[in-house]
Amino acid sequence: MRWLRANWLRALVHLGALAPLFFIVLDNYRYNLTANPIQEITVRTGKAALVLLVLSLACTPLNTVFGFREAIRVRRALGLYGFMYVALHLAIFVVLDYGVNLQLIGQAIIEKYYVIAGFAAFLILVPLAITSTRGWMRRLGRRWKTLHKLVYLAVPIAVLHFALLVKSLGSRPEPLIFGAIVLGLLALRLPTIRRASSALRLKNRSPLPNRAQGSRAD
Numbered sequence: 001m002r003w004l005r006a007n008w009l010r011a012l013v014h015l016g017a018l019a020p021l022f023f024i025v026l027d028n029y030r031y032n033l034t035a036n037p038i039q040e041i042t043v044r045t046g047k048a049a050l051v052l053l054v055l056s057l058a059c060t061p062l063n064t065v066f067g068f069r070e071a072i073r074v075r076r077a078l079g080l081y082g083f084m085y086v087a088l089h090l091a092i093f094v095v096l097d098y099g100v101n102l103q104l105i106g107q108a109i110i111e112k113y114y115v116i117a118g119f120a121a122f123l124i125l126v127p128l129a130i131t132s133t134r135g136w137m138r139r140l141g142r143r144w145k146t147l148h149k150l151v152y153l154a155v156p157i158a159v160l161h162f163a164l165l166v167k168s169l170g171s172r173p174e175p176l177i178f179g180a181i182v183l184g185l186l187a188l189r190l191p192t193i194r195r196a197s198s199a200l201r202l203k204n205r206s207p208l209p210n211r212a213q214g215s216r217a218d
C-alpha cells in the first residue's frame with residue numbers, strides 16, 4: 001500500500017499506456033475489430049501514440065509551471081510507450097497493409113503527404129528512443145538535452161500527419177484540438193511565459209513562517 005501511495009502515478013502511466021494494446025489483443029480475439037481490422041488497429045495505435053507523446057510533452061510544463069514534480073518521473077515512460085505505439089503503427093502499415101511491398105511503400109511515401117509527415121515524425125523519434133537510457137544521457141552530456149528537444153518538432157509533425165489524413169477538419173476537429181494543445185504546451189516553454197507563471201505560483205503559495213520575524217515579536 002505504501003509503495004502504491006509513493007508510485008501511484010507510475011502505476012497509472014504503465015496501466016494506462018498498456019490499456020490500448022490490451023484492448024487491441026482482446027478485441028482481435030473476440031473478432032471485435034470492425035469490418036476493416038487493419039484500418040482499426042492503425043487508427044488505434046496512431047491515436048495511442050499521439051496521446052502518449054503529447055502527455056510526455058506536458059510533463060515539463062507540469063513541473064516548471066505548476067510545480068507538479070512527479071510528472072518528470074514519468075516523462076521517459078510516456079515517451080517510450082508513445083514510441084512503442086508509433087513503431088507498431090508503422091509495422092502494421094508496412095507488414096499488414098502493404099505486405100512489405102517496398103515498391104508500393106515507396107510510391108505511398110512519394111504520393112501521400114500524410115505518409116511523408118508520419119515517416120518524418122517517426123524518423124525524428126528513433127534517435128530519441130535509442131538515446132533515452134541513462135548511459136546515453138551520460139555519454140552525450142549537454143548534447144542530450146539539445147537532441148531531445150527534437151520531440152518538439154516530431155509531435156507537431158505527427159499532428160500534421162493526422163490533420164492531412166482527415167478529409168474535413170470541420171466535421172472531425174480532433175487534429176485541431178491536438179494542435180491547439182501542442183501549441184499551448186510549446187508556448188509554456190517560452191522563457192517569458194515560464195518565468196511569469198512560476199512567479200505567479202510562488203506568489204500564490206502560502207507564505208512560510210518567517211523565523212526572524214517570529215523571534216523579534218517574541
Ligand code: HEM
Binds near residue numbers: 045090093120159
Ligand atoms: C509519430 C508518428 C505517428 C503518429 C503519432 C501517428 C498518428 C496517427 C493517428 C492519430 C492516426 C489516426 C487518424 C484517424 O483517427 O483517422 C493515424 C492514422 C494513420 N497513420 Fe499514422 N502516425 C504516425 C506515423 C505514421 C507512419 C510512419 C505511417 C506510415 C508510414 C502512418 C500511417 C498511417 C495511416 C495509413 C493512417 C490511416 C489509417 C486509416 O484511417 O486508414 N502513420 N496516424
